[in-house]
Amino acid sequence: MAEGVFSRAVAEAEQISGAEATAGDDFVLFAYPDYQTYCKVQEAGNKAKIRAQYVKKSHIAYLAGYLTETCGLISFGLCHGVRRGKEQAWFRRKLPGAPEVIGTDISETATQFPNTVQWDFHEPNPDWAGRADFVYSNSWDHAYDPGKALRAWVECLKPGGVLLLDHTAGHQPRATSALDPFGATEAGLLRILVESCGDLGQVQEVLERMADADYPCRVIVFARNP
Ligand SMILES: C[S@@+](CC[C@H](N)C(=O)[O-])C[C@H]1O[C@@H](n2cnc3c(N)ncnc32)[C@H](O)[C@@H]1O
Numbered sequence: 001m002a003e004g005v006f007s008r009a010v011a012e013a014e015q016i017s018g019a020e021a022t023a024g025d026d027f028v029l030f031a032y033p034d035y036q037t038y039c040k041v042q043e044a045g046n047k048a049k050i051r052a053q054y055v056k057k058s059h060i061a062y063l064a065g066y067l068t069e070t071c072g073l074i075s076f077g078l079c080h081g082v083r084r085g086k087e088q089a090w091f092r093r094k095l096p097g098a099p100e101v102i103g104t105d106i107s108e109t110a111t112q113f114p115n116t117v118q119w120d121f122h123e124p125n126p127d128w129a130g131r132a133d134f135v136y137s138n139s140w141d142h143a144y145d146p147g148k149a150l151r152a153w154v155e156c157l158k159p160g161g162v163l164l165l166d167h168t169a170g171h172q173p174r175a176t177s178a179l180d181p182f183g184a185t186e187a188g189l190l191r192i193l194v195e196s197c198g199d200l201g202q203v204q205e206v207l208e209r210m211a212d213a214d215y216p217c218r219v220i221v222f223a224r225n226p
């Protein structure tokens with residue numbers, strides 16, 4: 001995908017939003033004037049980059065193997081901020097036992113893709129509460145309120161279920177913009193996760209994947225209390 005598409009999407013987000021950034025030691029967070037503006041910016045960015053794909057199939061295959069090894073047979077999973085719905089399609093293909101795996105996206109384009117629902121991932125969904133074997137996201141950097149989003153995700157996990165959060169160079173504080181409003185160091189993301197969800201579970205491990213040529217990252221694994 002041409003670099004110009006990305007910079008145009010960010011420039012458009014800046015123009016629409018007038019978002020203001022707050023920087024801490026381990027994070028940056030842009031604040032929007034109101035919720036409608038946040039939704040408008042995210043949907044415009046989604047449409048501008050609708051043909052792009054960030055996470056790689058090989059990474060989802062690795063995570064599917066990890067889940068099978070550590071959690072056994074998966075019956076229900078959620079992926080948040082999926083754009084074209086590729087990650088849940090790849091999880092469905094790689095996980096044994098034909099599990100139900102659903103993706104969310106805030107944009108109206110969600111309904112164009114299989115097993116994808118239009119949903120703001122900050123919002124708790126009673127249909128999913130306490131049911132998921134796993135929740136996966138590489139889109140936590142699009143949260144306007146990261147603690148609220150992370151708590152909503154952990155509340156979907158069943159006892160012993162795991163939240164998998166990718167942390168790549170694109171998630172660092174320096175990579176934020178009006179379109180990608182939140183960025184954190186790994187330590188910052190861990191801190192916010194523990195502050196918002198520490199009563200519900202704990203960090204189980206961090207998977208080291210920085211040497212992967214396709215998709216260098218580390219994956220935070222947070223397990224809900226049994
Ligand atoms: C950087 S893209 C990543 C897409 C996909 N996961 C990938 O790897 O290619 C972020 C996606 O998150 C979506 N998004 C942003 N804010 C969201 C929200 N609050 N709830 C659900 N989806 C959101 C955007 O519309 C966009 O499609």
